Amino acid sequence: MNGLVLGGTYALLGIGLTLIFGLMNLVNFAHGEFYTLGAYLTFAALAVSGLNFFAALAVAIGLGALAGALCERVLLAPLRGQSIDTTMLVMIGLWIALQNGELLVWGGVAKSIPHPFPTAPFTLGPISIAPLRVFVVVTALALIAASWLLIQRTRLGRAMRATFQDRETAALMGVPIGRIHTVTFAFGSALAAAAGALLGPVFLAYPSMGDLASLKAFSVVILGGLGNLPGATLGGLILGVAEELGAGYVSSGYRDAVGFVIIIAVLLLRPSGLFARAERIG
Amino acid sequence: MRAGGAVLAALALLTLPFWLGSPYHLHVAIMAGIFTILALSLNLLLGYTGQLSLGHAAFFGIGAYTSALLTLRLEWSFWLGLPAAALTAGLAGWAIGRLALKVRGAYFVLVTISFAGVISLVSVNWMDLTNGPLGLPGVPAPSLASLSLRTKPAYYYLVLIAAGAAYLVCHRLVSSRLGRAFLALRENEALAESVGVDPTHTLVLAAVVSAALAGVAGSLYAHYTRFVSPEVFLFSYTVTMVIMVVAGGKGTLLGPVVGALLFTVLPEALREAMAWQWQLLAYGVLLIVLVYFLPRGIVPAVSAWRR
Numbered sequence: 271m272n273g274l275v276l277g278g279t280y281a282l283l284g285i286g287l288t289l290i291f292g293l294m295n296l297v298n299f300a301h302g303e304f305y306t307l308g309a310y311l312t313f314a315a316l317a318v319s320g321l322n323f324f325a326a327l328a329v330a331i332g333l334g335a336l337a338g339a340l341c342e343r344v345l346l347a348p349l350r351g352q353s354i355d356t357t358m359l360v361m362i363g364l365w366i367a368l369q370n371g372e373l374l375v376w377g378g379v380a381k382s383i384p385h386p387f388p389t390a391p392f393t394l395g396p397i398s399i400a401p402l403r404v405f406v407v408v409t410a411l412a413l414i415a416a417s418w419l420l421i422q423r424t425r426l427g428r429a430m431r432a433t434f435q436d437r438e439t440a441a442l443m444g445v446p447i448g449r450i451h452t453v454t455f456a457f458g459s460a461l462a463a464a465a466g467a468l469l470g471p472v473f474l475a476y477p478s479m480g481d482l483a484s485l486k487a488f489s490v491v492i493l494g495g496l497g498n499l500p501g502a503t504l505g506g507l508i509l510g511v512a513e514e515l516g517a518g519y520v521s522s523g524y525r526d527a528v529g530f531v532i533i534i535a536v537l538l539l540r541p542s543g544l545f546a547r548a549e550r551i552g
Numbered sequence: 553m554r555a556g557g558a559v560l561a562a563l564a565l566l567t568l569p570f571w572l573g574s575p576y577h578l579h580v581a582i583m584a585g586i587f588t589i590l591a592l593s594l595n596l597l598l599g600y601t602g603q604l605s606l607g608h609a610a611f612f613g614i615g616a617y618t619s620a621l622l623t624l625r626l627e628w629s630f631w632l633g634l635p636a637a638a639l640t641a642g643l644a645g646w647a648i649g650r651l652a653l654k655v656r657g658a659y660f661v662l663v664t665i666s667f668a669g670v671i672s673l674v675s676v677n678w679m680d681l682t683n684g685p686l687g688l689p690g691v692p693a694p695s696l697a698s699l700s701l702r703t704k705p706a707y708y709y710l711v712l713i714a715a716g717a718a719y720l721v722c723h724r725l726v727s728s729r730l731g732r733a734f735l736a737l738r739e740n741e742a743l744a745e746s747v748g749v750d751p752t753h754t755l756v757l758a759a760v761v762s763a764a765l766a767g768v769a770g771s772l773y774a775h776y777t778r779f780v781s782p783e784v785f786l787f788s789y790t791v792t793m794v795i796m797v798v799a800g801g802k803g804t805l806l807g808p809v810v811g812a813l814l815f816t817v818l819p820e821a822l823r824e825a826m827a828w829q830w831q832l833l834a835y836g837v838l839l840i841v842l843v844y845f846l847p848r849g850i851v852p853a854v855s856a857w858r859r
Contacts, residue, residue: 297661345840354657355604359798359843362791367836374833481787485669488662527673530666537655537663 275403275472277510278410282465283483284490284502285417286458292497293434293454296346297358301487302480303368304459308334308466309475310376313383323386327409327467334463335456342455347448365484373477380474406468413464414503420457421499430454434497462487482526489529492536565712569705578704582776584816585711586769589718590789591796591808593765598794599802600726601758602738603656606790607648607664610671611641611763613784615770617675617682620691620780630694630775637771638764645763649756656741665787672785687781691774707776714772718765723805725761734758738803795835799842801849810851 283305290298308330315326345364349357387402421427432440433450441447465483466475473479490509494501509529517525572578590612597603615637622628622636652663675682682688693702694710701707725731733754736744741751774780792815800811822831846853 348844355602356843356847358604358661359794360840362794363836363839363843365836366791366839367833370830370833370836374830485665488665492659492662524673524677527670530669530673533662533666534651534670537659538651 272403273511273514274507275406275510276469276513277507278407278414279465279469279506280486280490280509281414281503281506282410282461282468283487284494284506285414285499286461286465287487288491288494288497288499288502289430289454290458291491293430294346294451295354297354297361298458299358299361299484300341300365300368301458301462302482302484303365303372304334304338304462304480305466305483305487306369306372306475306477306480307337308463309383309470309479310372310381310466311463312467312470313376313381313475316384323384327464330467331460331464334466335460337463338459339452339456341459342452346455347451350448350451365480369477369480376475376477378477380476382474383471385471402471406472409468410465413461417457417461418499426453485526485533486529489533492533569708575704578708580816580820582704582708582711584813585708585715586773586776587792587796587816588715588809588812589765589769589772590793591800591812592715592718592722592805593762593769594793595797595802595808596722596725596734596758596762596765598797599804599807600731600734600738601755603653603755603758604661604794605664605759605762606661606787606794607666607668607671608762608766608793609785609787609789610664610668611645611766612770612773612789613671613675613782614644615641615767616774616780616784617688617770618767619771620688620774621681623692623775624688624690630692630771633775634768634771637767639767641767641770642760642764645759645761646756648763649759650752653752653755653759668785668787668790672782675782675785682782685782687779687783689779691778691780693778694775711772711776714768718768719805719809721761721765726805730754730757735803795839795842798839799846799849801851801853804849804851807849807851811849814850 283301286304287298287301290296290301311330311333312326315321315329316323321329341364345360346357349360385402387400387405389400389402391400392404419427421430429440429445429450430453432443432445433447437447462483466479486509490502490505493505493509494503509532512532513525513528516528568581569578572581590608593611594605594608597605618640619630619633619637622633623630628636648664648667652660652667655663676685678684693700693707695701699706701710726734733744733749736747736749737751737754745751770784773784796811796815797808798811799815800809801807819831819835822834826834842849
């Protein structure tokens with residue numbers, strides 16, 4: 271069950287990153303920082319304005335999207351068409367700058383985010399689970415479903431899919447590529463912020479929490495295949511459960527190694543992801 | 553003019569301990585030398601073959617641990633520990649090169665990061681070998697015959713010689729046939745292959761040399777600070793190397809040297825001026841600014857300006 275809580279948020283992180291990675295061809299090392307930002311924004315919204323918990327979550331997600339859009343417009347838009355290494359270096363710079371900015375604003379001490387759920391767990395036969403965790407899983411699944419609908423059912427989603435498949439043709443068909451990039455980055459960042467806002471109350475918020483989140487998100491993307499939404503969803507859940515099992519059966523010290531091993535193994539054995547159909551030739 | 557500049561620079565480097573009064577300044581100079589080796593090592597991959605390794609701290613750390621463990625546990629001399637560190641790191645580079653160079657670009661970056669992550673977790677968790685997060689204290693300082701190289705000026709010359717040797721190795725390699733094969737692969741892999749360059753073989757070779765150099769730097773670092781802990785695997789070391797190479801000018805020989813000098817001295821200077829969180833923040837911003845304004849680095853920009 272803990273695996274599911276982690277898995278749901280990993281899936282959110284992974285979906286955001288797989289869209290950015292696949293559509294913009296951008297290795298977004300700052301992805302985890304939007305996750306951190308989500309957690310801290312929830313904390314700030316609760317502490318400063320005294321909003322209620324659910325409103326604070328929404329505020330954090332909205333501000334995450336805004337921050338993403340801003341980054342894309344200011345930093346990435348002028349570099350469009352540059353090599354993948356160039357944009358990657360910019361993202362590494364942004365990652366360092368954001369992380370230390372967060373450290374400056376909120377300090378190095380981990381913050382716990384208050385939440386309104388009772389701490390006594392539900393008990394269902396042999397399983398017992400805290401209500402907060404149920405809320406996290408349900409919200410994560412709802413957000414995943416919403417992203418699916420956005421991508422599959424809306425005009426915007428269709429434009430995004432077209433850009434992913436063939437940028438030039440999509441542009442010729444009148445898709446505003448620039449705006450699609452901004453929206454994609456904002457959307458991906460919002461999902462990362464949502465993951466952070468959801469996991470923040472479960473664990474603690476601290477400035478370097480984004481580093482591991484970035485790596486987990488990358489393992490999910492690789493597990494699921496580039497730009498593959500169902501792949502990222504399943505990949506996130508698999509990673510969450512695999513980590514729980516790894517921590518339980520091998521050693522908790524190596525919990526975070528599971529993600530690394532998955533990245534290496536999948537890239538070497540099936541570089542197009544576990545769920546890719548056999549590639550067409552010709 | 554150029555030769556005159558080189559002679560002046562060499563003279564300045566050789567006499568540095570005599571006119572740098574404080575041991576603190578000499579410490580900065582020693583760290584600059586170690587980072588010069590690291591930047592040269594990363595530049596072989598990033599600058600010449602175009603493959604960005606973000607796991608370079610792993611080779612640095614492997615070198616540091618190899619040398620420290622051999623001298624501490626088996627009481628080897630530093631002069632055997634250093635080549636052993638290069639050898640172990642080179643072997644790791646070979647293994648990772650064989651595995652990771654099947655993929656390119658972003659995927660290669662991810663494999664190297666993951667590799668460094670796994671190695672770092674091993675160093676924390678394998679208590680029997682590495683003493684875990686507590687680290688290995690009391691790494692012996694090297695000595696030459698009966699002369700201990702424990703003093704800062706002596707160690708400075710050791711690092712200076714090592715950095716000079718690393719520069720020469722890179723120089724020889726880059727101006728050889730193999731170096732031209734690196735460049736050909738960077739510019740156009742399919743075309744390079746069509747004229748008979750074996751991409752995997754060539755790139756793995758670059759990875760081995762690069763990793764071995766990083767291992768040498770790790771060994772020098774271990775015997776200088778005389779303490780090794782999992783911190784040697786910190787990602788910030790890798791990031792510092794990348795900044796040095798990119799800022800100095802990737803794909804040039806002098807670029808990493810300039811970058812390493814600048815970015816070891818600059819943070820120390822900044823330390824006076826601002827708190828360390830601001831330092832790192834400024835670092836991140838500086839990296840972004842550099843990509844925008846000096847995309848090819850300082851050395852190429854200066855040589856273009858002089859022409």
